[in-house]
Amino acid sequence: MAAVIPTASPETILACRNVSRWFGGLQALRDVDITINRGEIFGLVGPNGSGKTTLVNAITGFYPPQQGQILFEGRPLHTLKPHQIAQQGIARTFQNVALFRGMSVLDNILLGRHNFMRPSVMASLFYWWWAQKEEVAHRNKVEEVIDLLQLESVRDEHVDVIPLGLQKRVELARALAAEPRFLVLDEPMAGMNQEEKEYMVRFIIDAQEALGLTILLIEHHMDVVTAICDRVVVLNNGEKIAEGPAREAINDPAVVAAYIGKVDDAA
Amino acid sequence: MFYRLSGIHHTRYESARQLWPIPMDRWQIYVLLALGLAAPLLFSGLYLTSYLLPWLIMSAAALSLTLLMGIAGQLHFGFAAVMAIGAYSSIHLVRAGVPFELALLGAGAIAAVIGSVFGAAALRVKGLYLVMATLAMQYLVDWTIINVPAISGGAQATLQTPAVRFLFMPLASDVSRYYLALGWVVLVTLLILNIKRTSLGRALVAVRDKDFAAAVIGVDTVKYKLLAFFTSSFLGGVTGAVLAFCYYRAVTPEQFTFNVSIQLVAMVLVGGLGSVLGAYLGAGFVLLVPIVLTNVVAFLAGAGWLSVSTNLLAHIPLMVYGALIIGFLLFEPLGLAKIYDNIRNYFLVWPFRHSRS
Numbered sequence: 044m045a046a047v048i049p050t051a052s053p054e055t056i057l058a059c060r061n062v063s064r065w066f067g068g069l070q071a072l073r074d075v076d077i078t079i080n081r082g083e084i085f086g087l088v089g090p091n092g093s094g095k096t097t098l099v100n101a102i103t104g105f106y107p108p109q110q111g112q113i114l115f116e117g118r119p120l121h122t123l124k125p126h127q128i129a130q131q132g133i134a135r136t137f138q139n140v141a142l143f144r145g146m147s148v149l150d151n152i153l154l155g156r157h158n159f160m161r162p163s164v165m166a167s168l169f170y171w172w173w174a175q176k177e178e179v180a181h182r183n184k185v186e187e188v189i190d191l192l193q194l195e196s197v198r199d200e201h202v203d204v205i206p207l208g209l210q211k212r213v214e215l216a217r218a219l220a221a222e223p224r225f226l227v228l229d230e231p232m233a234g235m236n237q238e239e240k241e242y243m244v245r246f247i248i249d250a251q252e253a254l255g256l257t258i259l260l261i262e263h264h265m266d267v268v269t270a271i272c273d274r275v276v277v278l279n280n281g282e283k284i285a286e287g288p289a290r291e292a293i294n295d296p297a298v299v300a301a302y303i304g305k306v307d308d309a310a
Numbered sequence: 311m312f313y314r315l316s317g318i319h320h321t322r323y324e325s326a327r328q329l330w331p332i333p334m335d336r337w338q339i340y341v342l343l344a345l346g347l348a349a350p351l352l353f354s355g356l357y358l359t360s361y362l363l364p365w366l367i368m369s370a371a372a373l374s375l376t377l378l379m380g381i382a383g384q385l386h387f388g389f390a391a392v393m394a395i396g397a398y399s400s401i402h403l404v405r406a407g408v409p410f411e412l413a414l415l416g417a418g419a420i421a422a423v424i425g426s427v428f429g430a431a432a433l434r435v436k437g438l439y440l441v442m443a444t445l446a447m448q449y450l451v452d453w454t455i456i457n458v459p460a461i462s463g464g465a466q467a468t469l470q471t472p473a474v475r476f477l478f479m480p481l482a483s484d485v486s487r488y489y490l491a492l493g494w495v496v497l498v499t500l501l502i503l504n505i506k507r508t509s510l511g512r513a514l515v516a517v518r519d520k521d522f523a524a525a526v527i528g529v530d531t532v533k534y535k536l537l538a539f540f541t542s543s544f545l546g547g548v549t550g551a552v553l554a555f556c557y558y559r560a561v562t563p564e565q566f567t568f569n570v571s572i573q574l575v576a577m578v579l580v581g582g583l584g585s586v587l588g589a590y591l592g593a594g595f596v597l598l599v600p601i602v603l604t605n606v607v608a609f610l611a612g613a614g615w616l617s618v619s620t621n622l623l624a625h626i627p628l629m630v631y632g633a634l635i636i637g638f639l640l641f642e643p644l645g646l647a648k649i650y651d652n653i654r655n656y657f658l659v660w661p662f663r664h665s666r667s
Contacts (some may be wrong), residue, residue, distance in 0.1 A: 129528035141523035145515050145584075154512045160527040162510035164541050170504040175324060182323045220480060221527055296552055 055117075056081040056225055056257050057102070062111035064101055071097040072108070073281045079225075082115065083113075084251060084258045086272030086289055088265070090302055094281040095261045096138060102259075106127040115225065128263050130158050134223035136214045138230045138261075142202040148213050149198050152188060155220030156181040177310050185220055191253060192216045192246050210240035219250055227259045232267060240264065244271060265293060277301070315658060329503050346492055350485045359557075361485050363491055365594050367553045370495040372577040372589035373502050374545035379575070380584025381502075381511060382411060382538035383518025384432050387441050388448030389546055389574045392564030395421040396547030397554035398461055401561060410474035410481070414551050422540045422545020424451075425452050429539025433532050448568050457561045462563060470560045487556040494552050498545055502586050514538055576631050580638050582645030590644040599634070600627035 059077040063070070072094045079085045087095050100106040102113055104125035109270050113120040120128055121172050134155075160181060166174040189195055197205050202213060211231055218226055231247065232240045242269055251258055262268050268275060268287045277285040277292055279301040285292045292298065313334040320326035322336055330336040345352070349362055375389050386392075400417035431443035455462050463469050474481050476490055505511040513534050516524035521531045554561045571594055581592020603626055610616040611623075618626075642648055 061426075066497045080576045105522065107524075125522070125525035126528050126530045129526055135526055137523065137526075141520050141526075143516050143519040143523065145519050146512065150512055150515075153509070154516055154524075154529075155527055157509060157513060157516075160509040162508065162513055164501075164505070164510065164537070167504040167508045167510050168501050170508065174504070175327075178327060181509075182327075217527065 054080045054082075056115065057259070058112075058114045059098070059102070060112045060114070062108040062113060063097070063103055064097055064106055064108050064219070071281050072101065073110070073212065075278070075281070075283050077276055077283070079257060079259060081257050082307065083273040084247075084260055084271050086275030087259060087261045087273055087278065088263070088267045088268055088293070089284075092280075093278040093301075095278055096229060097281075099217065099229055099259070099261065101261035102128075103133065103227065129221070132222075132224040133227070134218035134221045134225075135227035136211070136218050136229055136231060138233060140207065140210045140214055142210055142214055144201075144203045146202065147198075148194060148200055148202055148205070149185070149189075151202055151213055152185050152194075152216045152220050153181060155188075155217040156184060158221055183201070188216045188220050191219070191249060208235050208242070211235070211243065215243075215246065215250070219254065222254070223256065225257045225259070227261075229261045230263065231260070232262060232264055240267065247271065312588075313658075327507060329500075329507070343496070346496075349492075350488060351492045353396065355484055358488055361597075363484075363488055363557055365590075365597055366488075366491045366495045367549060367557055368574075368577065368593040368597060369590045370491075370498045370549045370552070371546060371574055372581065372593045373495070373498045373586065374549055375574050376578045376581075376584055376586075376589050377502055377505065377545065378542035379578050380537050380582075380588075381506065381518065382514040382535065382542075384429070384535060384538060385437070385440050386444045386542070387567075387571055387575060388428070388444040389452070390566040390568070390570035391448045391451035392421050392425050392503050392546035393550030393553060393570075394455060394561075395424055396550030397558075397561050398455060398469070399547065400551030400554060401471055402461070402623070404472050404474055410476055410555075413474075414548050417551040418544040418548040421550065422544035424541025425546070426536055426540045429536060429543070432535050432539060440570070445568075448571055452563060452567065456568075466562075468560050468562045471555050471558075481555065491552055491556045499586055501545075506584075506586075510537075535594065572631070576635055579635055580645055582647030583643075585645065585647035587650060588645050588647030591650070595634075595646060596631070599630060603627055603630060623663065 044266050055078055057077075057079040059075055062072055062075045064072040066220065067209055068272070075094070075098060077098075087098065089095050097106060101108045102120065104123055104127070111121075115131055118131075120131070120133075123131070125196065143154065146154070160177060164269050166177070189198060192215060192218055194209070194212060197213075202210060205213070215228070215231065228247070235243065247260075248271060250256060260272060262269070272289045274287060275292045276283055276291045277295070277298045279297075284294040284297045284301060287295075315332065318332055320331060325331065328336075330339060334583060350358060353362065371389070375386060378384050378386050396417040397418040400413045403413035403416045408416060425447075427444060428447040432440050436445060456465065459467075460464075476486075481487055481490060505514070509662060513524070513529045516527070516529050517531050517534045524534075525531055550566070558565060576593035577589065577596045579592070580595055581590070582588030604623060607616065607618060607623055607626060611618050638645055
């Protein structure tokens with residue numbers, strides 16, 4: 044099963060080579076090949092249970108692939124632990140908001156700076172001479188993100204009292220605070236109304252332009268996918284069934300069949 | 311509490327992140343600290359040594375435990391064993407000729423190492439299983455201390471603490487012992503408060519709340535769980551040493567049994583998980599309730615309104631602990647600190663109740 048490691052072309056940021064993952068008898072991913080280029084917004088779509096989140100979990104290290112390789116900027120990711128992958132410059136959000144409920148919005152976003160900070164008991168004990176400078180410096184960075192995503196009004200609120208749309212935005216802010224080069228968004232618009240969706244799309248595009256991000260976006264709202272994704276991959280039952288520019292891939296007969304069942308029904 | 315928050319604005323991040331950003335809160339702390347410093351003048355020796363001193367030391371113990379249980383979210387039902395390791399280590403180090411200041415640090419270090427070894431179980435297990443692992447620590451440490459004469463000095467033995475001096479001052483009077491305990495509890499308080507507002511505290515809370523989400527932003531969950539066990543056990547070890555030298559002045563294994571562990575857990579839970587104020591309130595509550603109860607029951611019995619055996623009298627506090635823990639878990643899981651917070655918030659906006667958030 045040893046796949047040949049391809050030499051990463053300069054514009055490739057993330058490459059999945061023949062990635063397979065199964066849980067017991069269930070094959071969640073089968074030989075998935077994906078190449079994501081630097082600077083693009085890459086869509087990952089497919090019906091429920093098609094393996095989108097499993098692929099993201101394979102990339103971020105929660106369920107490492109049992110076969111195949113994942114290369115980030117030419118270096119293998121599939122041998123690293125989740126926190127090491129985060130230190131490579133990869134951030135993600137979760138389908139179900141995964142904020143830390145015991146903290147304020149500000150502290151949640153500050154936690155995004157963890158990779159750049161040096162937490163220690165001594166630094167905390169001698170706060171005034173040691174940790175304070177670092178805290179203030181990172182607070183400045185966090186305020187830039189808060190400004191970008193317009194979260195000023197809820198800065199000091201606890202995260203569990205603000206509405207879902209804002210919680211998703213806070214999670215995006217926490218991911219952006221980590222200054223990632225590659226950002227994975229797992230259904231950032233799930234459960235949002237039209238207005239919140241439009242806001243979110245605007246924030247994603249703003250962030251991508253301001254920070255020069257590459258984004259892997261899982262989304263069920265096809266209007267969003269066709270509007271902002273440069274290229275998409277469609278998964279079904281763990282296999283890649285289509286790839287290409289968003290509008291063409293989504294209208295591919297195999298994709299329509301996977302979503303609706305019969306080609307004839309698609310008009 | 312009769313003050314308002316209007317008009318308090320911070321224009322620098324440093325001042326917004328102060329320990330007490332509201333000036334009135336700061337003044338309250340100054341007054342409390344002044345009372346603490348003046349306590350030997352204000353209270354008689356009896357009150358100082360049998361109420362204030364144990365309260366301060368147990369507050370330090372509860373603070374050490376709340377760092378682990380409340381902030382890092384790792385249950386520990388064997389914390390008295392950690393304190394026992396600290397107490398015995400410090401005595402043996404002093405007897406071996408180590409200066410008292412270094413013996414305190416050594417006691418903390420030994421407790422931290424042993425505590426982390428048992429804490430390593432936490433990397434694999436959570437919740438009830440962690441409770442079992444820490445219970446095992448309690449019983450193993452108890453057994454070892456009792457059965458190794460080199461540690462306990464023999465079966466049923468009592469080890470007297472040697473006379474020591476701290477920073478060139480002999481620790482000979484009640485007042486000097488009180489000030490050492492006060493200094494230690496203030497230091498622990500500042501440490502916990504500072505941990506809570508820095509990156510270390512945020513990482514620990516992240517591991518407590520959602521460990522997978524913590525990992526995805528780069529927090530090494532294994533490292534921070536171990537660090538929590540290490541730090542908390544270090545503080546617990548030093549607190550055990552302070553307890554031995556400042557309060558008991560003679561240690562026996564019975565001072566650090568499972569019951570004490572349960573008392574410490576009760577302090578943390580009744581006071582409020584992860585709350586610094588809660589550790590003080592919880593320690594005071596758990597220490598005072600048995601005294602008050604015993605006095606009330608004894609008074610009622612003495613007046614002939616109630617007939618209780620001395621046996622029952624001894625067990626009433628234990629029953630009340632159980633009831634209190636269940637009651638707090640049911641009705642106010644965030645403990646006395648939350649009750650204080652509610653009262654404070656009520657008065658902050660009184661009488662304009664509609665603006666209460």
